[in-house]
Amino acid sequence: MKNNTGNARLLQGNEACVLGALYAGVRFFAGYPITPSTEIAEGMARELPKIGGKFIQMEDEIASIAAVIGASNTGCKSMTATSGPGFSLMQENIGYAYITESPCVIVDVQRGGPSTGLPTKISQSDTMQARWGTHGDYTAIALAPSTVKECFEETVRAVNLSERFRTPVTVLADEVLGHMREMMIVPAKGELETIERHKPDVPSDWYRHFEITPSFVSPMASFGDGYRYNVTGLIHDQDGFPTANPNEIKDKLDKLRKKIERYTDEIFKIRTDMMDDAHIAIVSYGTVSRSARQAIKIARERRIKVGAIQLLTLWPFPDLKLREMFGGIRKIIVAELNMGQLVNEIKRIAPRHVEVHSLQRYDGEVMAPQQILDKIREVK
C-alpha cells in the first residue's frame, strides 16, 4: 500500500480507512490489535512514521483511546480503530471525550457479539453501542460506509465532523467491508474538503476552554499554545473547573446535545436508489445496503415499485429528513445484521400510515439479496 493519491487502487476497506484518515490529516494513531480491524493499525504503523506522524501500540484499548484523547488535546488529529470487545473497553474514555469535547475518531470494524462473539464474522450489532455505549447523557455522531470508497470518504468526513464539533465520531464499518477489496479512485489532494478545528483568537486571560458560544461549539486551544486551562471528566463550568451548580450542570449537558442536534441536517447523509415512485423502501446501512441495491434491481424487473435508502449517517438520527422521505411510502423494510437495533428508530419516526417491517440476520453471514427479495414479496 503506497501513500500516493489521485489514482486507481485496489484496496481493502480497512486500507481505505487508513488512507482516508491520512488524507483528512490524522497524524496520531494509538491502537491495540483486534480482528477484524487490525489492518488499520498495521497500515498506520507503516505510514505514519514516514510522514512524521505518531503511531503507538498501547497495552489495551482503554489505553489506546486515552492516548488518542491526550494527543487530541495537543491539537493533533487523532484516531483509533477496534472491534466490538475493544469498543466496549473504550466506552468509559469515549464518555470522557464527549464531556471534555475532545475531537477524535473511532473506527469500529464490527464483528458478532456479545463478548468475544464472532471475531471473523460480520455483524451490525454495535449500532446502538455507538449511540448509547458510554454512561450518561450525550449526543453521538456515527457514520456507516458500505463500500471501500465510502470507507475512505466516511473516514475523512468523521475526522472533519469531530474537529468541526469537538466531539468523538464513530465510523461503523464491518468485517466484510473491512476485508473486501474493491477498486477505487483515491481522491487527489484538495478534492475532498478537510476541516481544521476552530482555534481561539482571544488573549489567554479571556479564553474559556468550554465557552458556551452561540453555535454551542467552543474554540479549542491546545496544550502548549500559551492558554492554560483545566480539562476534567467531572461536569465543569465554562473554564473547566468542576461544578455542582445545577444551572452550570444543565448548561453543560445542553451544550453537548445542542452543538450536534442543531446541525443534524448538516451531518445527515443518505444515498437513495429508485425512490422516486417507490411504494416500498428498504432502509439499511453498511454492507447490507449493497444487497439492498441488488435486491431492488431484481424486484424492479418484476415491476415491484421498491426503492432503497442507505443511511450513511446513523447518529444523530435524522428524524425530520427521513419522515419527509417516507411521505409517499406504504411499507418500509429495515434490513440489518442484528436482532433489530435501528428498526425501532424507524418505527418511532415513521408516519402512521406506513407499515414498518424488520428483516434481521444475526448468524454471522451477510444479508443475501435473495433474503431481501423474499421479504419484499412477503410484505408487498
Place this chain on the structure above:
Amino acid sequence: MDKIAHESDVTHHYLRPKKKFPNVWCAGCGNGIVMGALIRSIDRLGLDKDEVVVVSGIGCSSRMPVYLDFGTLHTTHGRALPFATGVKIAKPNMKVIVITGDGDALAIGGNHFIHACRRNIDITTILINNKIYGMTGGQFAPTTPGGSFATTAPYGNYEKQFDAVKLAIGAGASYVARGTVYHVQQLEKLIEGAIMKKGFALVDTYSNCHTYYGRFNKEGDAVAMLDWFKKHAVPINVAQKLPPEKLEGKFVTGLIHETNATEFCEEYAMLVERLAAKES
C-alpha cells in the same frame, strides 16, 4: 521570615489565578505538601508554565492539577498514564507530569503503570501513596499492609502489599525514587531529578491519610503520622551499609534506582529520521 515570604510568593505564582479554593483535601493532608514541593521544584528548574502539562486520574491526590496554573488534564480512574503518553508523544517538547494515587496507579491503572515504565517514556510520575482509598472512604488498596484495617478489611487485610518501587524497577523505569511528606527538602530534590531525567521517572511519595488509615489503624493524627515517617525512613546511602535485619519494619528513601536507557520519544524520532533519509 524572608524565605517563607518568598516561598509563599512562588507558590501563589503557580496556583491558578481564578483560585478554586478551598481545596477538597482534609486538614493536615499530605497532598498539599506534595503540591508545594512540586511547585518549588518546577520553579527552581525554571520551567515555562506553558511547557508543563500535569495529568492525573481519579482520587484525592488526582484533584491536584485543578489548582495548578499549567495545562492540566484530570482524566478517568487509573488512566492518567495512557492519557499522558498521548500528550507526550504528540508534543515531545512538553514536560509531562502525572499525579496519581496508590489505588489509581497500582490497582485499576497497574497495567498502564508497568507499560509506561517498560516504554521508558519521558513522564514524571508522582505517586502519592497513603496506603488506602481516601476519596471513597477508606477501603484497602494494593499498598495496604497485611493486617491493617480498612472499611473493606474490617477484620484486617489478608492481601499482600505492592511495592511500587520494586515494580517500577522491574518494569524498566529509568529513575525510581521514594520520598515522604515529612522529608520535604529531599522530596523536592527527588521531584527535580525526576523531571530532569530523560525517561520514565517515579517518585513514590509516602503520605498520610489520618482521616482513614490513621484512624482505623490507631496511628494518630497528621502530626503523629508524619512523625512515623520521620522515625521509619532510612536514606538509601545509610540503608546500603546496614544488614537486612536492621531494616526490618523500616523503609528506604532517596534515589533508589537510575539507568540511562533510551527514551521512547527519542527512539521514535530516530525512526522518523531514518525513514526520511531513506526517502530522500
